[in-house]
């Protein structure tokens with residue numbers, strides 16, 4: 001008889017967002033007619049910028065004519081898009097070869113799949129709290145032991161706590177790790193890392209022969225001068241870091257789907273010469289993936305054009321203003337807030353020693369506001385909730401007002 005993967009069975013069942021949805025549904029059934037104010041999931045809400053829409057419509061016109069129709073493209077992505085991504089890095093002083101850029105259908109798939117080119121016995125380290133995909137994809141791939149209820153985490157994973165004392169920036173682990181997942185600006189805490197803070201991880205990785213997987217999905221939200229937008233702004237990172245990025249939060253592509261990964265030729269691995277990891281990722285993508293949608297890629301090229309960049313920056317500014325409104329409002333209420341400056345997420349300390357889920361329930365009950373419990377992002381997220389700035393301005397303002405008036 002067929003057997004299920006014992007690794008997938010190992011995944012703890014209570015995935016965060018279904019549980020948020022379950023509790024919200026119960027609340028709605030008990031409170032018919034009361035409007036629900038959602039500041040939970042990091043899903044974009046504003047319309048696509050006009051130059052992107054025009055480019056995608058034009059691509060559809062080309063596809064609708066036999067003379068200009070195109071089918072499969074390069075698995076690694078349209079060369080025009082890769083060049084545009086390359087120019088974006090050049091502006092940061094980072095020169096990439098076209099063979100180092102891989103276009104994808106988004107950063108989530110890349111974050112989940114990248115572990116597959118590394119050895120089965122790789123020791124994985126994650127910031128705690130962190131975007132759940134890093135942990136879950138490694139659990140499903142058999143790189144961990146079982147879930148440990150007592151520790152609220154998986155055995156065999158190295159958790160690097162990111163706490164208020166250190167501005168929610170973790171320290172490199174004291175033990176050995178082969179793969180280190182970092183995300184800045186951080187989901188869920190909204191923290192950003194300085195060059196010095198990232199350099200500690202790059203130094204650790206070079207010293208320990210580790211590879212950093214740097215998720216920069218929110219890099220375009222950085223407005224504070226001097227904060228690095230890419231791990232490759234740190235000297236030596238091209239030898240030890242892979243970077244992932246996305247058009248989702250920058251251009252509103254959460255539904256359109258487009259992202260990219262950078263796998264430098266100069267990455268070092270213990271059992272293979274330079275360039276092997278790049279070739280393995282290319283092999284993996286060519287075997288399992290047939291390239292991102294050509295319509296999305298046309299939109300991506302437009303998003304990186306001068307006009308598109310202006311429009312996308314305005315879109316990001318809109319969400320950043322939402323974050324500012326949320327943070328100011330919650331602080332007026334006396335809540336301790338972090339992040340929300342170079343990030344769409346405000347990380348809020350639960351008052352009166354409440355747990356994440358208790359504060360979630362309280363906000364829902366009293367203010368009709370849905371947030372995300374911090375404990376769902378890892379053991380060190382307990383005692384916090386994440387408030388997301390993705391929403392129409394009027395809804396964000398109503399939610400903040402409701403918290404101020406009713407909590």
Ligand code: PLP
Pocket residue numbers: 042105106107108109111131183187215217245246247248253254258259
């Ligand atoms: N990485 C982080 C840190 C995220 O928060 C998200 C989405 O919320 C993603 C990746 C997913 O990006 P994409 O929509 O490109 O798959």
